[in-house]
Amino acid sequence: MALLEISGLDVHIGSADVCQRLELQVNAGERWAILGRNGAGKTTLLHTLAGLRRPDSGTLRLDGAALDALPRRRIAQQVGVLLQDHLDAFPASVMETVLIGRHPYLGALQWEGPDDYARARAALHAVGLDGLEDRNVATLSGGERRRLGIATLLTQDPALWLLDEPTNHLDVHQQIRILDLLQARSQAQHKTLLLVMHDLNLALRYCDRFLLLFGEGKTAQGSAEEVLTRATLERLYGHPMHTLDGPRGPVWLPG
Protein backbone atom coordinates (compact mmCIF):
# COMPACT_ATOMS: atom_id res chain seq x y z
CA MET A 1 0.00 0.00 0.00
CA ALA A 2 1.29 3.45 -0.89
CA LEU A 3 1.97 5.85 1.98
CA LEU A 4 0.19 8.64 0.14
CA GLU A 5 -2.33 7.75 -2.54
CA ILE A 6 -3.68 10.54 -4.69
CA SER A 7 -6.47 9.84 -7.14
CA GLY A 8 -8.51 12.10 -9.39
CA LEU A 9 -7.10 15.18 -7.68
CA ASP A 10 -8.27 18.56 -8.97
CA VAL A 11 -6.71 21.67 -7.44
CA HIS A 12 -7.07 25.21 -8.70
CA ILE A 13 -6.10 28.68 -7.51
CA GLY A 14 -8.59 31.26 -8.65
CA SER A 15 -9.25 30.37 -12.28
CA ALA A 16 -5.86 28.70 -12.82
CA ASP A 17 -5.60 24.91 -12.62
CA VAL A 18 -2.72 23.37 -10.69
CA CYS A 19 -3.56 19.78 -11.55
CA GLN A 20 -6.44 17.93 -13.14
CA ARG A 21 -7.31 14.33 -12.38
CA LEU A 22 -3.87 13.81 -10.87
CA GLU A 23 -3.06 10.16 -10.07
CA LEU A 24 0.01 9.72 -7.88
CA GLN A 25 1.32 7.01 -5.60
CA VAL A 26 3.99 8.01 -3.11
CA ASN A 27 5.61 4.95 -1.55
CA ALA A 28 7.46 4.82 1.73
CA GLY A 29 11.13 5.76 1.38
CA GLU A 30 10.73 7.60 -1.94
CA ARG A 31 12.12 11.09 -2.43
CA TRP A 32 10.05 13.26 -4.75
CA ALA A 33 10.88 16.67 -6.18
CA ILE A 34 8.01 18.92 -7.23
CA LEU A 35 9.19 21.21 -10.01
CA GLY A 36 7.53 24.06 -11.84
CA ARG A 37 7.78 27.75 -12.57
CA ASN A 38 6.61 30.51 -10.19
CA GLY A 39 2.85 30.45 -9.71
CA ALA A 40 2.43 26.93 -11.09
CA GLY A 41 0.89 25.92 -7.77
CA LYS A 42 3.67 23.90 -6.12
CA THR A 43 2.98 25.34 -2.66
CA THR A 44 -0.78 25.03 -3.08
CA LEU A 45 -0.41 21.39 -4.05
CA LEU A 46 1.88 20.76 -1.08
CA HIS A 47 -0.66 22.36 1.30
CA THR A 48 -3.40 20.21 -0.22
CA LEU A 49 -1.36 17.07 0.33
CA ALA A 50 -0.83 18.15 3.96
CA GLY A 51 -4.59 18.48 4.45
CA LEU A 52 -4.28 22.23 5.03
CA ARG A 53 -6.48 22.97 2.03
CA ARG A 54 -9.41 21.07 0.60
CA PRO A 55 -8.97 19.73 -2.94
CA ASP A 56 -11.68 20.70 -5.44
CA SER A 57 -12.25 17.04 -6.08
CA GLY A 58 -10.45 13.74 -5.78
CA THR A 59 -9.29 11.70 -2.82
CA LEU A 60 -6.16 11.65 -0.72
CA ARG A 61 -5.38 8.57 1.33
CA LEU A 62 -2.70 8.57 3.98
CA ASP A 63 -1.59 5.06 4.88
CA GLY A 64 -4.95 3.84 3.59
CA ALA A 65 -7.13 6.30 5.55
CA ALA A 66 -9.00 9.18 3.92
CA LEU A 67 -7.03 12.32 4.79
CA ASP A 68 -10.06 14.58 5.25
CA ALA A 69 -11.52 12.18 7.83
CA LEU A 70 -8.40 12.17 10.01
CA PRO A 71 -8.16 14.56 12.98
CA ARG A 72 -5.43 17.19 12.57
CA ARG A 73 -3.49 15.72 15.46
CA ARG A 74 -3.35 12.26 13.84
CA ILE A 75 -2.19 13.81 10.56
CA ALA A 76 0.51 15.75 12.43
CA GLN A 77 1.87 12.50 13.86
CA GLN A 78 2.45 11.21 10.32
CA VAL A 79 2.92 14.27 8.13
CA GLY A 80 5.33 17.13 8.80
CA VAL A 81 5.43 20.33 6.79
CA LEU A 82 8.22 22.86 6.33
CA LEU A 83 6.45 26.02 5.21
CA GLN A 84 8.04 28.49 2.84
CA ASP A 85 8.37 31.16 5.53
CA HIS A 86 8.59 31.26 9.30
CA LEU A 87 6.64 33.59 11.53
CA ASP A 88 7.59 34.49 15.10
CA ALA A 89 5.08 36.97 16.49
CA PHE A 90 6.38 36.88 20.05
CA PRO A 91 9.78 36.29 21.59
CA ALA A 92 10.66 32.61 21.93
CA SER A 93 13.95 30.82 22.47
CA VAL A 94 15.44 28.37 20.00
CA MET A 95 14.78 25.49 22.43
CA GLU A 96 11.13 26.52 22.95
CA THR A 97 10.65 26.71 19.21
CA VAL A 98 12.18 23.35 18.39
CA LEU A 99 10.10 21.72 21.15
CA ILE A 100 6.81 22.62 19.46
CA GLY A 101 7.54 19.69 17.15
CA ARG A 102 6.52 17.42 20.05
CA HIS A 103 3.03 18.94 20.26
CA PRO A 104 1.25 16.16 18.33
CA TYR A 105 2.44 13.59 20.87
CA LEU A 106 1.69 15.43 24.13
CA GLY A 107 -1.59 15.57 26.06
CA ALA A 108 -3.28 18.95 26.66
CA LEU A 109 -1.88 19.39 30.17
CA GLN A 110 1.29 17.38 29.66
CA TRP A 111 4.66 19.13 29.74
CA GLU A 112 7.64 18.21 27.63
CA GLY A 113 9.66 15.48 29.37
CA PRO A 114 13.34 14.46 29.28
CA ASP A 115 12.74 12.39 26.13
CA ASP A 116 11.28 15.41 24.31
CA TYR A 117 14.23 17.57 25.36
CA ALA A 118 16.66 14.85 24.23
CA ARG A 119 14.99 14.73 20.81
CA ALA A 120 15.05 18.51 20.57
CA ARG A 121 18.75 18.69 21.45
CA ALA A 122 19.56 15.93 18.98
CA ALA A 123 17.66 17.79 16.26
CA LEU A 124 19.49 21.06 16.97
CA HIS A 125 22.76 19.15 16.84
CA ALA A 126 21.82 17.54 13.52
CA VAL A 127 21.28 20.93 11.87
CA GLY A 128 24.32 22.50 13.55
CA LEU A 129 22.51 24.82 15.94
CA ASP A 130 23.90 23.41 19.17
CA GLY A 131 24.80 26.06 21.70
CA LEU A 132 22.05 28.41 20.51
CA GLU A 133 19.30 26.90 22.73
CA ASP A 134 18.74 30.12 24.68
CA ARG A 135 18.92 32.52 21.75
CA ASN A 136 15.82 34.51 20.83
CA VAL A 137 14.60 33.27 17.44
CA ALA A 138 14.16 36.90 16.35
CA THR A 139 17.95 37.30 16.43
CA LEU A 140 18.72 34.33 14.16
CA SER A 141 19.86 34.83 10.59
CA GLY A 142 17.62 33.67 7.76
CA GLY A 143 19.65 30.52 7.24
CA GLU A 144 19.75 29.72 10.97
CA ARG A 145 15.97 30.21 11.19
CA ARG A 146 15.51 27.87 8.24
CA ARG A 147 17.63 25.19 9.92
CA LEU A 148 15.62 25.71 13.11
CA GLY A 149 12.46 24.98 11.07
CA ILE A 150 14.05 21.76 9.85
CA ALA A 151 15.10 20.88 13.40
CA THR A 152 11.48 21.38 14.54
CA LEU A 153 10.47 18.91 11.85
CA LEU A 154 13.14 16.46 13.05
CA THR A 155 11.65 16.55 16.56
CA GLN A 156 8.21 16.00 15.04
CA ASP A 157 9.69 12.97 13.27
CA PRO A 158 6.85 12.21 10.84
CA ALA A 159 6.80 9.44 8.21
CA LEU A 160 6.02 11.87 5.38
CA TRP A 161 7.95 15.12 5.04
CA LEU A 162 6.53 17.90 2.87
CA LEU A 163 9.22 20.53 2.39
CA ASP A 164 8.56 23.81 0.62
CA GLU A 165 11.87 25.05 -0.76
CA PRO A 166 13.94 23.60 2.09
CA THR A 167 17.16 25.23 0.88
CA ASN A 168 15.76 28.78 1.06
CA HIS A 169 18.25 31.14 2.77
CA LEU A 170 20.89 28.39 3.06
CA ASP A 171 24.45 28.86 1.83
CA VAL A 172 25.96 26.24 -0.49
CA HIS A 173 27.53 24.25 2.32
CA GLN A 174 24.35 24.24 4.40
CA GLN A 175 22.23 23.29 1.37
CA ILE A 176 24.29 20.15 0.88
CA ARG A 177 24.51 19.48 4.60
CA ILE A 178 20.75 19.69 5.15
CA LEU A 179 19.86 17.72 2.03
CA ASP A 180 22.46 15.06 2.97
CA LEU A 181 20.80 14.87 6.39
CA LEU A 182 17.32 14.48 4.92
CA GLN A 183 18.53 11.87 2.44
CA ALA A 184 20.24 9.90 5.19
CA ARG A 185 17.04 9.93 7.29
CA SER A 186 15.05 8.85 4.30
CA GLN A 187 17.39 5.93 3.58
CA ALA A 188 17.97 4.82 7.17
CA GLN A 189 14.44 5.22 8.53
CA HIS A 190 12.41 4.82 5.35
CA LYS A 191 11.15 8.40 5.57
CA THR A 192 9.31 9.75 2.56
CA LEU A 193 10.19 13.19 1.23
CA LEU A 194 8.33 15.55 -1.07
CA LEU A 195 10.43 18.59 -1.84
CA VAL A 196 9.37 21.69 -3.71
CA MET A 197 12.64 22.69 -5.39
CA HIS A 198 13.84 25.46 -7.65
CA ASP A 199 17.39 24.16 -7.99
CA LEU A 200 17.09 21.50 -10.66
CA ASN A 201 20.57 20.11 -10.03
CA LEU A 202 20.00 19.66 -6.29
CA ALA A 203 16.68 17.99 -7.07
CA LEU A 204 18.46 15.65 -9.45
CA ARG A 205 21.14 14.88 -6.89
CA TYR A 206 18.78 14.05 -4.01
CA CYS A 207 15.47 12.90 -5.49
CA ASP A 208 14.55 9.73 -7.33
CA ARG A 209 11.06 10.70 -8.49
CA PHE A 210 9.86 13.93 -10.08
CA LEU A 211 6.47 15.63 -10.37
CA LEU A 212 6.39 18.43 -12.92
CA LEU A 213 3.67 21.10 -12.82
CA PHE A 214 3.36 22.82 -16.19
CA GLY A 215 0.51 25.09 -15.18
CA GLU A 216 -2.97 24.91 -16.72
CA GLY A 217 -3.46 21.58 -14.98
CA LYS A 218 -0.88 19.62 -16.99
CA THR A 219 1.51 17.42 -15.05
CA ALA A 220 4.16 14.80 -15.69
CA GLN A 221 5.78 12.33 -13.32
CA GLY A 222 8.45 9.68 -13.29
CA SER A 223 12.14 9.06 -12.87
CA ALA A 224 14.84 11.46 -14.10
CA GLU A 225 15.34 9.42 -17.28
CA GLU A 226 11.61 9.48 -17.97
CA VAL A 227 10.77 13.14 -17.44
CA LEU A 228 13.88 15.30 -17.17
CA THR A 229 14.53 15.74 -20.86
CA ARG A 230 15.61 18.97 -22.46
CA ALA A 231 12.32 19.44 -24.29
CA THR A 232 10.26 18.82 -21.15
CA LEU A 233 12.33 21.16 -19.01
CA GLU A 234 12.25 23.94 -21.60
CA ARG A 235 8.47 23.59 -21.65
CA LEU A 236 8.37 23.47 -17.83
CA TYR A 237 10.33 26.66 -17.27
CA GLY A 238 9.65 28.42 -20.58
CA HIS A 239 13.38 28.95 -20.94
CA PRO A 240 16.11 27.38 -23.09
CA MET A 241 18.12 24.74 -21.16
CA HIS A 242 21.54 23.19 -21.73
CA THR A 243 23.40 20.32 -20.12
CA LEU A 244 27.05 19.95 -19.19
CA ASP A 245 28.79 16.82 -18.02
CA GLY A 246 29.39 17.11 -14.29
CA PRO A 247 31.12 14.79 -11.83
CA ARG A 248 27.78 13.23 -10.85
CA GLY A 249 26.12 13.19 -14.27
CA PRO A 250 24.42 15.92 -16.27
CA VAL A 251 24.28 19.45 -14.91
CA TRP A 252 21.48 21.68 -16.16
CA LEU A 253 22.15 25.29 -17.04
CA PRO A 254 19.66 27.91 -18.15
CA GLY A 255 20.48 29.20 -21.63
Next chain:
Amino acid sequence: MSFLKTGSMRPLLLFSGLLALALAGFAWSLASGSLDVGWRGLMDALFTDDAGLHARVILELRWPRAAAAFVTGALLALAGALMQVLLRNPLADPYVLGISGGAATGALLTLLLGLGGLWLHGAAFSGALLSMLIVFGLAHGRGSWTINRLLLTGIVIAAGWGAVIGFLLAISPEQNLRGMLFWLMGDLAYSGTPLAGLVVLLAGLLIALAMGRMLNILAHGELAAATLGVPVAAVRRLIYVLASLLTAAAVTMAGSIGFVGLVVPHMLRLVGVRDHRLLLPAAALLGGSLLLIADTLARTLLAPRQLPVGILTALVGVPVFLLLLYRSRELHGRAG
Protein backbone atom coordinates in the same frame (compact mmCIF):
# COMPACT_ATOMS: atom_id res chain seq x y z
CA MET B 1 18.05 41.61 38.80
CA SER B 2 20.24 38.75 37.76
CA PHE B 3 17.40 36.81 36.13
CA LEU B 4 17.28 39.51 33.47
CA LYS B 5 20.73 38.49 32.38
CA THR B 6 20.00 34.81 31.97
CA GLY B 7 17.05 35.58 29.73
CA SER B 8 14.87 32.82 31.12
CA MET B 9 13.01 32.93 34.40
CA ARG B 10 12.87 30.06 36.80
CA PRO B 11 9.17 29.40 37.43
CA LEU B 12 9.55 28.97 41.19
CA LEU B 13 11.37 32.29 41.55
CA LEU B 14 8.85 34.00 39.29
CA PHE B 15 5.75 32.81 41.10
CA SER B 16 7.07 33.32 44.62
CA GLY B 17 8.00 36.86 43.64
CA LEU B 18 4.57 37.53 42.17
CA LEU B 19 2.79 36.02 45.17
CA ALA B 20 4.87 38.16 47.53
CA LEU B 21 3.99 41.23 45.47
CA ALA B 22 0.29 40.37 45.61
CA LEU B 23 0.37 39.82 49.39
CA ALA B 24 2.27 43.05 49.95
CA GLY B 25 -0.23 44.86 47.74
CA PHE B 26 -3.16 43.51 49.75
CA ALA B 27 -1.54 44.37 53.08
CA TRP B 28 -0.77 47.91 51.96
CA SER B 29 -4.21 48.41 50.44
CA LEU B 30 -6.04 47.15 53.54
CA ALA B 31 -3.91 49.28 55.87
CA SER B 32 -4.26 52.48 53.81
CA GLY B 33 -7.09 54.99 53.81
CA SER B 34 -8.55 57.94 55.61
CA LEU B 35 -8.89 55.92 58.81
CA ASP B 36 -5.38 55.09 59.97
CA VAL B 37 -5.55 51.53 61.29
CA GLY B 38 -1.79 50.86 61.29
CA TRP B 39 -0.21 47.45 60.78
CA ARG B 40 -1.22 46.39 64.28
CA GLY B 41 -4.87 47.18 63.55
CA LEU B 42 -4.67 45.29 60.27
CA MET B 43 -3.27 42.18 61.95
CA ASP B 44 -5.88 42.34 64.70
CA ALA B 45 -8.71 42.76 62.20
CA LEU B 46 -7.54 39.88 60.02
CA PHE B 47 -6.48 37.36 62.65
CA THR B 48 -8.62 38.02 65.75
CA ASP B 49 -12.38 38.12 66.37
CA ASP B 50 -12.17 41.84 67.05
CA ALA B 51 -15.37 43.48 65.70
CA GLY B 52 -14.39 47.08 66.33
CA LEU B 53 -14.43 50.01 63.93
CA HIS B 54 -11.03 49.15 62.46
CA ALA B 55 -12.07 45.60 61.70
CA ARG B 56 -15.32 46.72 60.10
CA VAL B 57 -13.65 49.32 57.91
CA ILE B 58 -11.09 46.78 56.75
CA LEU B 59 -13.39 43.82 56.21
CA GLU B 60 -16.50 45.59 54.93
CA LEU B 61 -15.06 48.51 52.97
CA ARG B 62 -11.46 47.95 52.04
CA TRP B 63 -11.37 44.17 51.52
CA PRO B 64 -14.14 44.06 48.87
CA ARG B 65 -12.58 46.99 47.04
CA ALA B 66 -9.07 45.51 47.19
CA ALA B 67 -10.37 42.14 46.02
CA ALA B 68 -12.30 43.81 43.19
CA ALA B 69 -9.17 45.69 42.11
CA PHE B 70 -7.09 42.53 42.10
CA VAL B 71 -9.68 40.48 40.21
CA THR B 72 -10.22 43.24 37.65
CA GLY B 73 -6.50 43.64 37.02
CA ALA B 74 -6.07 39.87 36.69
CA LEU B 75 -8.99 39.66 34.24
CA LEU B 76 -7.57 42.48 32.11
CA ALA B 77 -4.03 41.11 31.99
CA LEU B 78 -5.24 37.64 31.09
CA ALA B 79 -7.59 38.98 28.42
CA GLY B 80 -4.82 41.15 27.03
CA ALA B 81 -2.39 38.24 26.73
CA LEU B 82 -5.05 36.17 24.94
CA MET B 83 -6.00 39.00 22.55
CA GLN B 84 -2.33 39.48 21.66
CA VAL B 85 -2.03 35.84 20.65
CA LEU B 86 -5.38 35.83 18.86
CA LEU B 87 -4.49 38.89 16.78
CA ARG B 88 -0.81 37.91 16.71
CA ASN B 89 -0.16 41.55 17.48
CA PRO B 90 1.76 42.81 20.49
CA LEU B 91 -0.22 46.07 20.39
CA ALA B 92 -3.55 44.37 21.06
CA ASP B 93 -5.27 45.09 24.37
CA PRO B 94 -8.56 43.79 25.78
CA TYR B 95 -10.45 46.76 24.35
CA VAL B 96 -9.10 46.70 20.82
CA LEU B 97 -12.14 44.83 19.47
CA GLY B 98 -14.67 47.29 20.87
CA ILE B 99 -15.90 45.36 23.89
CA SER B 100 -15.39 48.24 26.30
CA GLY B 101 -17.31 50.55 23.97
CA GLY B 102 -20.36 48.31 24.11
CA ALA B 103 -20.08 48.09 27.88
CA ALA B 104 -19.65 51.85 28.23
CA THR B 105 -22.70 52.50 26.07
CA GLY B 106 -24.79 50.21 28.25
CA ALA B 107 -23.48 51.78 31.46
CA LEU B 108 -23.92 55.36 30.25
CA LEU B 109 -27.49 54.63 29.17
CA THR B 110 -28.40 53.48 32.67
CA LEU B 111 -26.68 56.51 34.20
CA LEU B 112 -28.57 58.77 31.79
CA LEU B 113 -31.85 57.11 32.82
CA GLY B 114 -30.92 57.58 36.46
CA LEU B 115 -30.71 53.87 37.19
CA GLY B 116 -27.81 52.48 39.18
CA GLY B 117 -26.43 49.49 41.02
CA LEU B 118 -27.37 46.17 39.44
CA TRP B 119 -28.82 47.91 36.40
CA LEU B 120 -25.45 49.46 35.68
CA HIS B 121 -23.59 46.17 35.88
CA GLY B 122 -26.24 44.29 33.93
CA ALA B 123 -26.33 46.90 31.17
CA ALA B 124 -22.52 47.07 30.96
CA PHE B 125 -22.23 43.29 30.66
CA SER B 126 -25.04 43.13 28.07
CA GLY B 127 -23.37 45.88 26.05
CA ALA B 128 -20.06 44.02 26.13
CA LEU B 129 -21.70 40.77 24.99
CA LEU B 130 -23.64 42.57 22.25
CA SER B 131 -20.43 44.12 20.96
CA MET B 132 -18.67 40.76 21.06
CA LEU B 133 -21.47 39.10 19.05
CA ILE B 134 -21.59 41.90 16.46
CA VAL B 135 -17.83 41.75 15.87
CA PHE B 136 -17.84 37.95 15.80
CA GLY B 137 -20.75 37.81 13.36
CA LEU B 138 -19.43 40.49 11.03
CA ALA B 139 -15.85 39.27 11.05
CA HIS B 140 -16.96 35.71 10.38
CA GLY B 141 -19.42 36.71 7.68
CA ARG B 142 -19.01 34.72 4.53
CA GLY B 143 -15.62 33.32 3.72
CA SER B 144 -12.60 33.01 5.90
CA TRP B 145 -11.89 34.78 9.14
CA THR B 146 -8.57 36.51 8.79
CA ILE B 147 -6.81 38.36 11.56
CA ASN B 148 -6.91 41.65 9.69
CA ARG B 149 -10.60 41.30 9.04
CA LEU B 150 -11.29 40.64 12.72
CA LEU B 151 -9.05 43.52 13.79
CA LEU B 152 -10.58 45.97 11.31
CA THR B 153 -14.12 44.94 12.24
CA GLY B 154 -13.33 45.40 15.92
CA ILE B 155 -11.67 48.78 15.43
CA VAL B 156 -14.54 50.08 13.30
CA ILE B 157 -17.14 48.83 15.80
CA ALA B 158 -15.12 50.49 18.59
CA ALA B 159 -15.20 53.75 16.63
CA GLY B 160 -18.97 53.36 16.28
CA TRP B 161 -19.37 52.91 20.03
CA GLY B 162 -17.13 55.97 20.50
CA ALA B 163 -19.61 58.05 18.52
CA VAL B 164 -22.54 56.70 20.54
CA ILE B 165 -20.67 57.46 23.79
CA GLY B 166 -19.95 61.00 22.60
CA PHE B 167 -23.61 61.46 21.75
CA LEU B 168 -24.72 60.21 25.18
CA LEU B 169 -22.25 62.55 26.89
CA ALA B 170 -23.47 65.46 24.78
CA ILE B 171 -27.13 65.00 25.68
CA SER B 172 -26.55 64.16 29.37
CA PRO B 173 -27.38 66.72 32.04
CA GLU B 174 -24.39 68.34 33.77
CA GLN B 175 -24.78 66.53 37.07
CA ASN B 176 -24.42 63.12 35.40
CA LEU B 177 -21.24 63.94 33.52
CA ARG B 178 -18.81 63.47 36.38
CA GLY B 179 -20.00 59.96 37.15
CA MET B 180 -19.93 59.11 33.45
CA LEU B 181 -16.38 60.38 33.02
CA PHE B 182 -15.21 58.34 36.00
CA TRP B 183 -16.80 55.27 34.47
CA LEU B 184 -15.12 55.94 31.11
CA MET B 185 -11.72 56.37 32.72
CA GLY B 186 -12.14 53.30 34.87
CA ASP B 187 -13.10 53.45 38.52
CA LEU B 188 -13.42 50.78 41.18
CA ALA B 189 -15.57 52.79 43.60
CA TYR B 190 -18.78 51.10 42.42
CA SER B 191 -17.42 47.69 41.52
CA GLY B 192 -19.63 45.78 43.96
CA THR B 193 -18.73 42.27 45.04
CA PRO B 194 -15.95 40.67 42.99
CA LEU B 195 -17.39 37.16 43.35
CA ALA B 196 -18.79 36.86 39.81
CA GLY B 197 -15.57 38.29 38.41
CA LEU B 198 -13.53 35.83 40.44
CA VAL B 199 -15.51 32.89 39.08
CA VAL B 200 -15.00 34.11 35.49
CA LEU B 201 -11.31 34.65 36.20
CA LEU B 202 -10.68 31.18 37.62
CA ALA B 203 -12.68 29.41 34.92
CA GLY B 204 -10.97 31.47 32.22
CA LEU B 205 -7.53 30.78 33.66
CA LEU B 206 -8.15 27.03 33.75
CA ILE B 207 -9.34 26.92 30.13
CA ALA B 208 -6.48 29.17 29.00
CA LEU B 209 -3.93 26.99 30.78
CA ALA B 210 -5.25 23.89 29.04
CA MET B 211 -4.68 25.71 25.73
CA GLY B 212 -1.27 27.03 26.79
CA ARG B 213 0.93 24.97 24.49
CA MET B 214 -1.37 25.66 21.55
CA LEU B 215 -1.01 29.40 22.22
CA ASN B 216 2.78 29.03 22.06
CA ILE B 217 2.40 27.38 18.67
CA LEU B 218 -0.19 29.85 17.35
CA ALA B 219 2.37 32.61 17.85
CA HIS B 220 4.24 31.00 14.92
CA GLY B 221 1.24 31.42 12.61
CA GLU B 222 -1.99 29.59 11.99
CA LEU B 223 -0.70 27.51 9.09
CA ALA B 224 2.28 26.29 11.09
CA ALA B 225 -0.02 25.53 14.03
CA ALA B 226 -2.30 23.49 11.76
CA THR B 227 0.64 21.42 10.52
CA LEU B 228 1.42 20.56 14.16
CA GLY B 229 -2.09 19.30 14.82
CA VAL B 230 -3.72 22.38 16.38
CA PRO B 231 -7.43 22.64 15.43
CA VAL B 232 -6.89 26.27 14.54
CA ALA B 233 -10.43 27.44 13.77
CA ALA B 234 -11.89 25.99 16.98
CA VAL B 235 -9.03 27.27 19.15
CA ARG B 236 -9.30 30.73 17.60
CA ARG B 237 -13.03 30.91 18.35
CA LEU B 238 -12.44 29.72 21.90
CA ILE B 239 -9.74 32.35 22.50
CA TYR B 240 -12.01 35.06 21.13
CA VAL B 241 -14.97 34.09 23.31
CA LEU B 242 -12.76 33.61 26.37
CA ALA B 243 -10.89 36.91 26.02
CA SER B 244 -14.19 38.69 25.37
CA LEU B 245 -15.88 37.26 28.45
CA LEU B 246 -12.88 38.09 30.64
CA THR B 247 -12.91 41.65 29.32
CA ALA B 248 -16.67 41.94 29.75
CA ALA B 249 -16.37 40.84 33.38
CA ALA B 250 -13.61 43.38 34.03
CA VAL B 251 -15.39 46.26 32.28
CA THR B 252 -18.59 45.48 34.15
CA MET B 253 -16.79 45.80 37.48
CA ALA B 254 -14.69 48.87 36.85
CA GLY B 255 -15.27 50.55 33.49
CA SER B 256 -12.47 50.83 30.94
CA ILE B 257 -9.22 50.73 32.84
CA GLY B 258 -6.50 51.06 30.24
CA PHE B 259 -2.89 49.98 30.13
CA VAL B 260 -2.98 46.87 32.37
CA GLY B 261 -4.08 44.50 29.63
CA LEU B 262 -1.63 45.96 27.14
CA VAL B 263 1.60 46.09 29.12
CA VAL B 264 1.45 43.40 31.80
CA PRO B 265 2.01 40.54 29.30
CA HIS B 266 4.89 42.50 27.78
CA MET B 267 6.48 43.19 31.15
CA LEU B 268 6.62 39.43 31.67
CA ARG B 269 7.89 38.75 28.15
CA LEU B 270 10.62 41.33 28.69
CA VAL B 271 11.91 39.52 31.77
CA GLY B 272 11.96 36.25 29.87
CA VAL B 273 8.57 34.65 30.61
CA ARG B 274 7.55 33.46 27.17
CA ASP B 275 5.84 30.10 27.58
CA HIS B 276 2.11 30.86 27.78
CA ARG B 277 1.61 28.12 30.34
CA LEU B 278 3.63 30.33 32.71
CA LEU B 279 2.86 33.68 31.14
CA LEU B 280 -0.93 33.48 31.60
CA PRO B 281 -1.06 32.78 35.35
CA ALA B 282 1.86 35.17 35.89
CA ALA B 283 0.02 37.89 33.96
CA ALA B 284 -3.08 37.36 36.11
CA LEU B 285 -1.03 37.74 39.31
CA LEU B 286 0.96 40.73 38.09
CA GLY B 287 -2.07 42.47 36.56
CA GLY B 288 -4.01 41.99 39.78
CA SER B 289 -1.17 43.31 41.92
CA LEU B 290 -0.52 46.28 39.65
CA LEU B 291 -4.16 47.35 39.65
CA LEU B 292 -4.42 46.82 43.41
CA ILE B 293 -1.41 49.09 44.00
CA ALA B 294 -2.72 51.65 41.53
CA ASP B 295 -6.15 51.66 43.15
CA THR B 296 -4.67 52.14 46.61
CA LEU B 297 -2.71 55.12 45.28
CA ALA B 298 -5.89 56.41 43.63
CA ARG B 299 -7.70 56.28 46.98
CA THR B 300 -4.95 57.81 49.08
CA LEU B 301 -2.78 60.09 46.95
CA LEU B 302 -5.09 63.11 47.03
CA ALA B 303 -7.29 61.94 49.94
CA PRO B 304 -10.07 62.65 50.66
CA ARG B 305 -10.46 63.14 46.91
CA GLN B 306 -10.43 59.83 45.00
CA LEU B 307 -9.01 59.62 41.50
CA PRO B 308 -10.19 57.23 38.77
CA VAL B 309 -7.78 54.31 38.94
CA GLY B 310 -7.34 54.34 35.14
CA ILE B 311 -5.14 57.44 35.52
CA LEU B 312 -2.96 55.72 38.10
CA THR B 313 -2.46 52.48 36.14
CA ALA B 314 -0.74 54.50 33.46
CA LEU B 315 1.20 56.62 35.96
CA VAL B 316 2.54 53.47 37.65
CA GLY B 317 2.80 51.36 34.51
CA VAL B 318 4.53 53.75 32.13
CA PRO B 319 7.80 54.16 34.07
CA VAL B 320 7.91 50.48 35.04
CA PHE B 321 7.41 49.42 31.45
CA LEU B 322 9.93 51.89 30.06
CA LEU B 323 12.50 50.75 32.60
CA LEU B 324 12.04 47.14 31.52
CA LEU B 325 12.16 48.08 27.86
CA TYR B 326 15.33 50.06 28.40
CA ARG B 327 16.99 47.26 30.35
CA SER B 328 15.98 44.68 27.77
CA ARG B 329 18.16 46.40 25.19
CA GLU B 330 21.11 45.02 27.13
CA LEU B 331 19.71 41.59 26.40
CA HIS B 332 19.86 42.04 22.68
CA GLY B 333 20.84 38.77 21.15
CA ARG B 334 19.60 36.76 24.12
CA ALA B 335 16.09 35.39 24.37
CA GLY B 336 14.00 37.93 26.16
